Amino acid sequence: MSDIFKPVTDIMQTKIPIGSWVEGFIFFLRDNLETFFDNLTEGIDTVIDGMVDLLLFIPSPLLILAFAGLAWFLSGRRIALFTLLGLSLIFNLGLWGATMETLSLVTVATSISFLFGMPLGILTARNKMANNIITPLLDFMQTMPAFVYLIPAIMLLDIGVVSATFATVIFSMPPTIRLTSLGIRQVPEELIEAAEAFGSTPRQKLFKVQLPMAMPTIMAGINQSIMLALSMVVIAAMIGAGGLGGLVLRAISRLKVGMGFESGLGVVILAIILDRITQSLGKRNKKNT
Amino acid sequence: MPKVVIEKLFKIFGDHPEKALKYLEEGKSKEEILTKTKQAIGINNVSFSVDEGETFVVMGLSGSGKSTLIRCLNRLIEPTGGKVFIDGEDITTMDKNALREIRRKKLGMVFQRFALFPHRTVLENAAYGLEIQEFDTAEREKKAQEALELVGLKGWENNMPDQLSGGMQQRVGLARALASNPDILLMDEAFSALDPLIRKEMQDELLDLQKKMNKTIIFITHDLDEALKIGDRIALMKDGEVVQIGTPEEILTNPANEYVEKFVEDVDRSKVLTASDVMKAPLPLLMLKDGPRVALRRMKENGLSSIFVVDKEGTLKGVVLAEEALAAAEKGEKTLDSILLTAVPRVSNDTPVTDLLPTIAESKLPLAVLDEDNKLKGIIIRGSVLAGLAGQMGKGGTADV
Ligand SMILES: Nc1ncnc2c1ncn2[C@@H]1O[C@H](COP(=O)(O)OP(=O)(O)O)[C@@H](O)[C@H]1O
Numbered sequence: 001m002s003d004i005f006k007p008v009t010d011i012m013q014t015k016i017p018i019g020s021w022v023e024g025f026i027f028f029l030r031d032n033l034e035t036f037f038d039n040l041t042e043g044i045d046t047v048i049d050g051m052v053d054l055l056l057f058i059p060s061p062l063l064i065l066a067f068a069g070l071a072w073f074l075s076g077r078r079i080a081l082f083t084l085l086g087l088s089l090i091f092n093l094g095l096w097g098a099t100m101e102t103l104s105l106v107t108v109a110t111s112i113s114f115l116f117g118m119p120l121g122i123l124t125a126r127n128k129m130a131n132n133i134i135t136p137l138l139d140f141m142q143t144m145p146a147f148v149y150l151i152p153a154i155m156l157l158d159i160g161v162v163s164a165t166f167a168t169v170i171f172s173m174p175p176t177i178r179l180t181s182l183g184i185r186q187v188p189e190e191l192i193e194a195a196e197a198f199g200s201t202p203r204q205k206l207f208k209v210q211l212p213m214a215m216p217t218i219m220a221g222i223n224q225s226i227m228l229a230l231s232m233v234v235i236a237a238m239i240g241a242g243g244l245g246g247l248v249l250r251a252i253s254r255l256k257v258g259m260g261f262e263s264g265l266g267v268v269i270l271a272i273i274l275d276r277i278t279q280s281l282g283k284r285n286k287k288n289t
Numbered sequence: 290m291p292k293v294v295i296e297k298l299f300k301i302f303g304d305h306p307e308k309a310l311k312y313l314e315e316g317k318s319k320e321e322i323l324t325k326t327k328q329a330i331g332i333n334n335v336s337f338s339v340d341e342g343e344t345f346v347v348m349g350l351s352g353s354g355k356s357t358l359i360r361c362l363n364r365l366i367e368p369t370g371g372k373v374f375i376d377g378e379d380i381t382t383m384d385k386n387a388l389r390e391i392r393r394k395k396l397g398m399v400f401q402r403f404a405l406f407p408h409r410t411v412l413e414n415a416a417y418g419l420e421i422q423e424f425d426t427a428e429r430e431k432k433a434q435e436a437l438e439l440v441g442l443k444g445w446e447n448n449m450p451d452q453l454s455g456g457m458q459q460r461v462g463l464a465r466a467l468a469s470n471p472d473i474l475l476m477d478e479a480f481s482a483l484d485p486l487i488r489k490e491m492q493d494e495l496l497d498l499q500k501k502m503n504k505t506i507i508f509i510t511h512d513l514d515e516a517l518k519i520g521d522r523i524a525l526m527k528d529g530e531v532v533q534i535g536t537p538e539e540i541l542t543n544p545a546n547e548y549v550e551k552f553v554e555d556v557d558r559s560k561v562l563t564a565s566d567v568m569k570a571p572l573p574l575l576m577l578k579d580g581p582r583v584a585l586r587r588m589k590e591n592g593l594s595s596i597f598v599v600d601k602e603g604t605l606k607g608v609v610l611a612e613e614a615l616a617a618a619e620k621g622e623k624t625l626d627s628i629l630l631t632a633v634p635r636v637s638n639d640t641p642v643t644d645l646l647p648t649i650a651e652s653k654l655p656l657a658v659l660d661e662d663n664k665l666k667g668i669i670i671r672g673s674v675l676a677g678l679a680g681q682m683g684k685g686g687t688a689d690v
């Protein structure tokens with residue numbers, strides 16, 4: 001009886017070497033694109049370091065006022081007040097340097113997400129085949145546990161802030177792609193017809209009608225990407241991101257509740273400020289464009 | 290030369306149009322084909338031509354293929370078969386660039402739900418067509434401004450579309466179509482989304498504008514009143530086919546088949562218009578005692594070719610024609626006796642308008658409208674019947690078909 005099933009169980013017990021395939025692929029990338037990854041590391045490193053240096057060079061009270069002013073201009077008095085108090089508290093807790101490091105990493109990671117995510121979103125909206133390939137990839141990127149990205153990131157880029165940025169970008173890019181695509185697809189058919197009836201080229205249609213109309217949705221995507229990037233700070237710190245995440249990580253390893261809470265609070269304050277400001281950016285867009 | 294010519298146009302929605310075409314040849318109905326082949330017939334073998342300066346109305350029930358037809362004219366929808374000529378050029382075989390040029394230079398389109406760009410000001414909306422043709426800012430704003438003034442929107446340039454009422458939004462839509470000065474306007478139920486009163490106003494304005502601009506207009510509507518009022522000719526569609534093409538009078542008096550008849554009947558039944566609703570004041574009039582010279586002068590002053598004659602009580606006595614009055618005056622006759630025609634086409638003031646149509650179609654003279662005492666109450670000339678029919682819409686709402 002059991003003999004009948006033997007060939008089947010034999011086949012089922014032969015492990016499919018998915019792991020080795022992925023390893024092979026990553027090794028291939030590392031060996032063949034070494035200079036590329038080296039240059040990339042150096043470039044991103046320079047940008048993040050430069051940004052941190054700049055933010056720390058400006059006297060912190062001045063910077064706090066500047067941030068509050070920006071918040072006022074973009075989202076009104078309440079958020080401005082919150083920014084003022086929140087950043088002052090961060091300063092008071094001695095988290096200023098770490099917060100600026102985190103802010104720099106999140107800003108750079110989100111900018112990269114935006115830079116790649118928006119064109120990919122546009123492509124997905126306009127091309128059915130691209131959509132069929134990219135959409136499942138995005139599902140994959142979002143459901144794969146974020147820790148897993150750390151391994152190839154380290155292998156390709158070495159431990160440090162750049163591999164942390166890389167992992168953060170991979171983890172936070174999907175909403176920008178998805179919502180850019182959604183925003184474009186949501187533009188009413190009759191407006192597309194109108195644009196075409198007057199003789200728009202596909203480019204003109206994109207830049208004069210689709211993107212402006214999709215802007216609020218795209219902004220919502222960027223907002224989500226920023227929030228995801230912030231949620232990655234602790235994981236990113238495991239491969240050398242430093243910043244607030246680094247402090248949390250240290251607090252965990254030393255079981256220091258107070259320090260952990262304070263650093264966590266720093267992340268929360270930063271998150272709220274960035275969230276409210278980018279949200280109102282989207283709303284402004286809706287009103288003005 | 291005709292401006293737009295459509296030859297044997299077909300549009301079949303679906304992946305296997307050839308199956309549907311085969312069944313169409315066998316004379317199967319639209320519904321049968323849909324259930325058998327899952328192919329939807331949009332346009333079924335439509336041919337017609339539209340002259341330069343003509344307002345051509347396409348009318349039919351919802352789903353009869355009007356929007357599909359008008360979209361085949363600028364290839365927003367790709368026809369499955371047939372040809373569309375604009376100024377003698379077949380646009381169905383054009384490449385993208387040539388087609389884009391035609392859309393930019395020759396075709397302006399106005400949409401049922403306005404389709405304004407909500408993120409652009411009124412001026413920027415009107416300037417869209419010029420902007421994508423890369424006119425410089427000053428020039429395109431000047432032209433857009435002119436178009437906005439033409440449709441009565443001076444002073445609203447910097448508003449956003451959603452700050453405007455529906456009627457005003459559609460004026461922006463019209464200005465956007467007019468700004469690049471195309472020869473042809475495609476209007477897909479352009480006024481259907483508007484309130485009856487606003488709609489009537491827009492119709493009147495379109496007629497006014499058309500007098501000045503002399504565009505070739507292809508106007509879609511599901512409303513017979515609108516079609517009668519605006520159209521030089523009307524094409525009636527059913528299930529993707531054109532069932533009749535003709536002037537408003539031809540459609541009303543000679544419905545080609547039961548379908549058209551029902552369409553026309555529907556409208557008439559919905560209103561009880563009588564002769565007195567559509568008549569005009571019978572001025573000027575001639576008294577029985579007047580001579581041929583007076584008759585001539587009155588007709589000349591008023592640009593008429595005939596004039597009605599009444600007695601002191603206002604009872605109709607007859608009609609005098611200009612050429613006969615001239616002959617009599619030259620002969621030196623002093624009275625109207627020899628030239629007074631008593632066989633005047635006459636109707637009573639409560640005759641339904643529908644019954645007037647055959648009489649008026651046959652008669653060269655205006656109809657005399659009399660009350661029960663044979664007193665002349667008014668006259669009816671050809672145009673006023675149609676105007677009366679169409680004008681009813683503003684008062685009583687539309688015949689929703
Ligand atoms: N994109 C489409 N796919 C399938 N069928 C369509 C499509 N567009 C229109 N049709 C069908 O074609 C017919 C004509 O539609 P349409 O031109 O919109 O009519 P109208 O404008 O006269 O109301 C209808 O039966 C409709 O269901």
Ligand SMILES: [Mg+2]
Pocket residue numbers: 355356357478
């Ligand atoms: Mg329609």
